[in-house]
Amino acid sequence: MNYVVAIIIGILIGVVIACIQKSALTSVHMQHAAAEYIKRNSLKFSRKTDTYLYKRVEKTAIPRDNSGK
Amino acid sequence: MSDMLEYKCPCCGGKVEFDSASQQMKCPFCESEFSIEAVQQMQQDQIGSNDMSWDASAGSDWQPGETEGMKVYSCKSCGGEIVADELTGASSCPYCGNPVVLQGTFDGDLRPDLVIPFKLDKNKAKEKLSEHLKGKKFLPKAFTDQNHIDEIKGVYVPFWLFDADADGDIQYEGIKERTWSDSNYRYTEKSYFNVRRTGSLAFEHVPVDGSSRMPDDLMESIEPFDYKDAVTFEKAYLSGYLADRYDVTAEQSIDRANHRIEQSVIDTFRESVVGYSQVHEKGNAIQLHNGKAQYVLYPVWILNTTWNNEKFLFAMNGQTGKFVGNLPLDKSAFVKAMTLYSIIGAVVACILTYFFFS
Known part of the structure; x- marks a missing residue:
């Protein structure tokens, strides 16, 4: 099973590398935003609050390996 | 018919163009350079004297409605007719290559506020x-050749x-x-x-x-x-x-x-x-x-x-x-490379699995 997972991961890495190299052929795209046109030092926050609401705890049992017993 | 602007060199009469390297107006024939202001001043002196000569040559070749969305200009250098749409502000004569600026396109409320001049030629x-084109792995070789x-x-x-x-x-x-x-x-x-x-x-x-x-x-x-x-x-x-x-x-x-x-x-x-x-x-x-x-x-x-x-x-x-x-993408090269990378990736992953997990 480990080898099957390893082969799948290896194939995925190969595909990703090829796609990254292919993406170099495309250089035309719309701009996502206008970050380069933000006036320097113009960002001013009038409110910056982080208010705690509540907490939740989840627990998961640790699988035990009984094969040695 | 709209008038056209041409910038003539006062030294040799050749057509003066904006030179991106020097950021000045330059005559490609005698290589004289002039500031924008100097050329504007010379042009203002010329406009008055040339203006009268165009009045007689306007409009009779076109029927009403035929030129909707189009403008027709006559090149001052060779007399060739240039047909341009109403959006064109500058062009070159297809007959003699003379660069021309088409007046009227940028006048009035259509006048740009600013311009960034060309810096690179x-x-x-x-x-x-x-x-x-260099270093592009899946670019067809024929495209570059x-x-x-x-x-x-x-x-x-x-x-x-x-x-x-x-x-x-x-x-x-x-x-x-x-x-x-x-x-x-x-x-x-x-x-x-x-x-x-x-x-x-x-x-x-x-x-x-x-x-x-x-x-x-x-x-x-x-x-x-x-x-x-x-x-x-x-x-x-x-x-x-x-x-x-x-x-x-x-x-x-x-x-x-x-x-x-x-x-x-x-x-x-x-x-x-x-x-x-x-x-x-x-x-x-x-x-x-x-x-x-x-x-x-x-x-x-x-x-x-x-x-x-x-x-x-x-x-x-x-x-x-x-x-x-x-x-463009060379599809066969892409598929071959992807297959090769996948095989190498799978082999390396199996070797690592053997050494670390078995």
């Missing part, structure tokens, strides 16, 4: 194209530049996680926070392409332009280049500017939410005010090439030299 555009440029043209592209102040109010849910375990259980504690960011951000010179003839994605790809080099518009800068006036109004361009500004506000505010394992935006309200628009001309080199009956369009920022353009 045609040779630089060709050089950048060669660099653009057979690469010939059908056309290179320096174009002043009309843009709308938007300034605005943006006020944002964004709410997030922030989650901090802590994990620990004992002998029996693994515990995950999640603490939930209500995160609020309210503030303002100012934008200046956000560009939106004002020509429907220029692909918007191509024009956005060659950004940014450095506004510091923008100068008050003078027609002399257009000489030697093509130029169009806008046919997409500022009102039609606002949506695109708004979208980019809003996205930047969201991204900038999000960067201030730190220290959480997960952050989810719950809602935002963004308002723009103090908005204003400027009409400017930006320099762009456009290159066309054809390969395998497919047209490829490249563009270079005429100020910074940024070069863009999509290239």
Whole structure:
């Protein structure tokens, strides 16, 4: 099973590398935003609050390996 | 019929063009250089004397309605007729190559506020194209070998530049996680926070392409332009280049500017939410005010090439030299490489699995 997972991961890495190299052929795209046109030092926050609401705890049992017993 | 502007060298009478290297007007025949102001002054002296000669040659060749959307100009150098649409502001005579600036296109409320003159010449555009083709693994070799440029043209592209102040109010849910375990259980504690960011951000010179003839994605790809080099518009800068006036109004361009500004506000505010394992935006309200628009001309080199009956369009920022353009894919090379990488990846993963997990 480990080898099957390893082969799948290896194939995925190969595909990703090829796609990254292919993406170099495309250089035309719309701009996502206008970050380069933000006036320097113009960002001013009038409110910056982080208010705690509540907490939740989840627990998961640790699988035990009984094969040695 | 609209009048045309030509800039003649006072030394030899040749046609004077704007030289991107020296940022002055230059005669390519005797290499004399003149400032923009000097050429304007000389032109003003000439306009009065030439004006009378055009009155008799207007209009009789065209029937009413035939020229709708078109203008016909006669070249002053060779008399050839140039047919251009009403958006064309500068062109060259197809018969003698004389650069001309078409008057009327940029007059009145159509006059650009600013222009960034060309800083880089045609040779630089060709050089950048060669660099653009280098090192592209899946580019068909035939494309590079057979690469010939059908056309290179320096174009002043009309843009709308938007300034605005943006006020944002964004709410997030922030989650901090802590994990620990004992002998029996693994515990995950999640603490939930209500995160609020309210503030303002100012934008200046956000560009939106004002020509429907220029692909918007191509024009956005060659950004940014450095506004510091923008100068008050003078027609002399257009000489030697093509130029169009806008046919997409500022009102039609606002949506695109708004979208980019809003996205930047969201991204900038999000960067201030730190220290959480997960952050989810719950809602935002963004308002723009103090908005204003400027009409400017930006320099762009456009290159066309054809390969395998497919047209490829490249563009270079005429100020910074940024070069863009999509290239064709060699599909068989791509599939072969992907297969090879996958085999190598799988083999390496199996070897690592053997050494670490068996």
